[in-house]
Amino acid sequence: MAAEFQQQAIALAKQQSVLGWLTAAREQGQSAWQSHAWPTRKTEAWRYTSLLPVENEQWQLSDAASDALPQTALSELIEIDAYRLVFVNGQLNAELSSELPATLVSFADADADQQAVIQQHLNQVADQQTHLFTALSTSLLQQGVLLHLSKNQRLEKPVYVAHINDKANAKVTNARLLIVLESGAEAQVVEHFFSTDDQDRGWINAVTECSVGANASLRHHRINLESEQALHTGSVHVALAESARFNGFTLANGSRLKRIDYHIKHLGSGSDLQLNGIYLPRHKQRVDYHTCVEHVVPHCTTTEVFRGVIADSAKAVFNGRIHIHQDAQKTLAEMSNRNLLTSDQAQVNTKPELEIYADDVRCAHGATVSQLNDEALFYMTSRGISEAEARVMLSFGFVNELVEGVELEALKQWLRPRIAHMFGQTDQLTRHIIHE
Amino acid sequence: MLTIKDLCASVEDKEIIRQLSLEVKPGEIHAIMGPNGAGKSTLGNVLSGRPGYEATSGTIDFKGLDLLDMDPEIRAREGLFLAFQYPVEIPGVSNMELLKAAVDARRSHTGQPELSAIDFMKMAREASKAVDLDQSFLKRGVNEGFSGGEKKRNEIMQMMLMEPSLCILDETDSGLDIDALQVVARGVNAMRSPDRSFIVVTHYQRLLDFIVPDYVHVLANGRIVKSGDKSLALELEAKGYSWLEDEVA
Ligand SMILES: Nc1ncnc2c1ncn2[C@@H]1O[C@H](COP(=O)(O)OP(=O)(O)OP(=O)(O)O)[C@@H](O)[C@H]1O
Numbered sequence: 141m142a143a144e145f146q147q148q149a150i151a152l153a154k155q156q157s158v159l160g161w162l163t164a165a166r167e168q169g170q171s172a173w174q175s176h177a178w179p180t181r182k183t184e185a186w187r188y189t190s191l192l193p194v195e196n197e198q199w200q201l202s203d204a205a206s207d208a209l210p211q212t213a214l215s216e217l218i219e220i221d222a223y224r225l226v227f228v229n230g231q232l233n234a235e236l237s238s239e240l241p242a243t244l245v246s247f248a249d250a251d252a253d254q255q256a257v258i259q260q261h262l263n264q265v266a267d268q269q270t271h272l273f274t275a276l277s278t279s280l281l282q283q284g285v286l287l288h289l290s291k292n293q294r295l296e297k298p299v300y301v302a303h304i305n306d307k308a309n310a311k312v313t314n315a316r317l318l319i320v321l322e323s324g325a326e327a328q329v330v331e332h333f334f335s336t337d338d339q340d341r342g343w344i345n346a347v348t349e350c351s352v353g354a355n356a357s358l359r360h361h362r363i364n365l366e367s368e369q370a371l372h373t374g375s376v377h378v379a380l381a382e383s384a385r386f387n388g389f390t391l392a393n394g395s396r397l398k399r400i401d402y403h404i405k406h407l408g409s410g411s412d413l414q415l416n417g418i419y420l421p422r423h424k425q426r427v428d429y430h431t432c433v434e435h436v437v438p439h440c441t442t443t444e445v446f447r448g449v450i451a452d453s454a455k456a457v458f459n460g461r462i463h464i465h466q467d468a469q470k471t472l473a474e475m476s477n478r479n480l481l482t483s484d485q486a487q488v489n490t491k492p493e494l495e496i497y498a499d500d501v502r503c504a505h506g507a508t509v510s511q512l513n514d515e516a517l518f519y520m521t522s523r524g525i526s527e528a529e530a531r532v533m534l535s536f537g538f539v540n541e542l543v544e545g546v547e548l549e550a551l552k553q554w555l556r557p558r559i560a561h562m563f564g565q566t567d568q569l570t571r572h573i574i575h576e
Numbered sequence: 577m578l579t580i581k582d583l584c585a586s587v588e589d590k591e592i593i594r595q596l597s598l599e600v601k602p603g604e605i606h607a608i609m610g611p612n613g614a615g616k617s618t619l620g621n622v623l624s625g626r627p628g629y630e631a632t633s634g635t636i637d638f639k640g641l642d643l644l645d646m647d648p649e650i651r652a653r654e655g656l657f658l659a660f661q662y663p664v665e666i667p668g669v670s671n672m673e674l675l676k677a678a679v680d681a682r683r684s685h686t687g688q689p690e691l692s693a694i695d696f697m698k699m700a701r702e703a704s705k706a707v708d709l710d711q712s713f714l715k716r717g718v719n720e721g722f723s724g725g726e727k728k729r730n731e732i733m734q735m736m737l738m739e740p741s742l743c744i745l746d747e748t749d750s751g752l753d754i755d756a757l758q759v760v761a762r763g764v765n766a767m768r769s770p771d772r773s774f775i776v777v778t779h780y781q782r783l784l785d786f787i788v789p790d791y792v793h794v795l796a797n798g799r800i801v802k803s804g805d806k807s808l809a810l811e812l813e814a815k816g817y818s819w820l821e822d823e824v825a
């Protein structure tokens with residue numbers, strides 16, 4: 141029998157008004173959702189992350205905020221020249237969104253052809269039998285975004301999808317993004333999640349599915365900066381066809397519950413994956429990244445780099461798996477995870493795993509956990525820099541390389557000060573790492 | 577400038593500096609020589625306030641201030657600079673960021689106006705040129721992947737920008753080729769002034785041909801066992817240290 145929360149979610153689904161053409165998908169989602177065994181502490185995938193914050197709440201479906209958004213929330217939108225879709229509590233806010241190209245549409249506005257594309261691709265890349273919260277996402281499917289580029293099509297600007305939680309206490313928001321790139325198409329996408337209030341207790345369940353066709357290229361960024369009381373369960377699912385490229389960047393602070401999964405499959409030979417991630421939990425925040433990369437076919441490459449700076453009594457989990465199937469000869473795969481604990485109470489559980497069933501492959505993985513380097517701290521103070529500022533500079537320095545690796549210049553410029561302020565709360569402490 | 581009186585200092589409960597006294601007046605250059613393990617770097621570390629290097633007795637007066645009572649960053653802001661024997665690599669923090677933070681800290685401590693980013697950039701470029709480091713070094717991580725000689729030149733570049741009143745050079749000449757040695761010496765000589773002093777730790781008389789000291793001291797077993805003028809360095813070069821150790825014993 142499904143756990144209490146699973147039934148609660150089904151009851152919520154019944155309250156929704158739904159786009160008729162999504163009904164079949166929702167029903168499949170609901171049956172997948174109910175057939176999942178609810179995780180316990182013994183469930184490997186949830187060993188270090190408790191679902192109690194989900195279970196211990198009477199959830200309501202989120203709705204659009206009735207009042208105007210606080211001005212501060214708007215200033216938190218990333219300043220980037222992009223096709224912009226802004227969702228507030230899960231509802232598309234037309235005022236804050238920009239004009240969209242024909243290739244980019246909210247599910248509610250999808251024409252018959254686009255509906256067909258959605259129906260054809262939904263849950264093809266994401267496996268809702270494996271991913272619990274993907275099944276929930278489909279169960280509650282109502283709003284969503286489709287980006288569909290046809291053969292060799294390139295968008296002039298990046299796509300920016302923002303999800304704002306506003307006074308969303310005890311409300312669950314379902315976010316869904318479906319990206320379908322036909323062969324040779326190219327796109328850049330930024331997904332951004334944040335709360336208007338730093339005590340907001342809303343929950344966002346966000347599923348992104350990307351089907352990247354032959355020779356197509358997707359640059360995808362996911363910025364998770366919700367309030368520390370927020371809940372986030374999210375996943376990014378990617379299928380790479382022959383010679384396709386996926387360049388992923390993910391940044392997250394921590395919160396009461398934050399679980400982000402990446403599941404990427406090399407399905408066509410010659411495909412290339414670069415995935416960079418930064419997690420920066422502090423205070424009592426939690427963050428849990430699970431990544432799984434499957435090499436199904438030969439001649440594909442993966443480079444995965446995750447770095448975390450864990451402060452105060454925060455806890456982080458990194459579980460990175462690279463699975464090299466029997467046929468995936470000539471695979472090149474590298475995964476590295478480095479962690480910096482800036483306090484004695486900070487914790488990380490890191491588990492990089494390689495599963496190799498092919499014999500002619502080159503793979504490497506490694507994980508480190510370290511503390512601030514005393515020698516470096518002294519060196520900096522011996523140059524007149526206060527210890528507090530030196531700590532901030534060293535913490536930032538730990539992730540700097542990955543920040544610099546963000547190719548979307550406007551995003552990089554936007555990120556630097558935000559990241560800096562997670563390490564040092566005053567300008568005095570961050571002024572020397574924020575520069576043009 | 578600096579008056580050390582009867583200093584005893586230990587590292588991990590092991591006494592390294594024993595009853596050391598030294599007076600450095602403004603404008604003077606003091607060379608410190610001595611065998612490996614004598615305590616030369618330890619003295620530099622105690623002066624700069626490295627954690628773990630504890631003065632157990634004695635006093636150090638720096639420009640009228642009680643040096644031992646100050647945190648390392650305050651010592652630096654007051655104008656004490658140590659060019660490290662082994663500069664640490666700090667990946668992720670650029671040389672430029674470190675330099676700007678250091679110079680801002682020193683200037684604001686001494687009541688000077690902060691330099692604009694542009695003015696500072698100009699100064700930093702000049703300093704890098706003066707020590708013969710390509711400008712690209714300003715953008716690289718602090719000492720990250722620098723060669724031994726590049727690290728030493730980087731130390732001198734920092735010293736130039738921080739305009740300290742007391743410069744301690746710990747074996748800055750070790751591992752330098754002849755040209756780099758000249759570069760370092762030129763840098764130091766350009767900075768010589770009546771109100772700036774230097775303590776130069778070296779194993780090689782050769783450096784003192786370029787940076788001519790007012791005094792040469794021999795440090796052995798944690799204390800100064802002989803002091804003299806620059807001719808002492810020549811004598812050490814010829815005779816080594818054993819005659820001194822015999823003399824002291
Ligand atoms: N952090 C430390 N821990 C333990 N012992 C130390 C430490 N620092 C210095 N020492 C010891 O103190 C003594 C003096 O070392 P120091 O580095 O000051 O010598 P030095 O005169 O600079 O030698 P060199 O010419 O080789 O650079 C040595 O025996 C050294 O092993």
Ligand SMILES: [Mg+2]
Binds near residue numbers: 617661746747
């Ligand atoms: Mg030494």
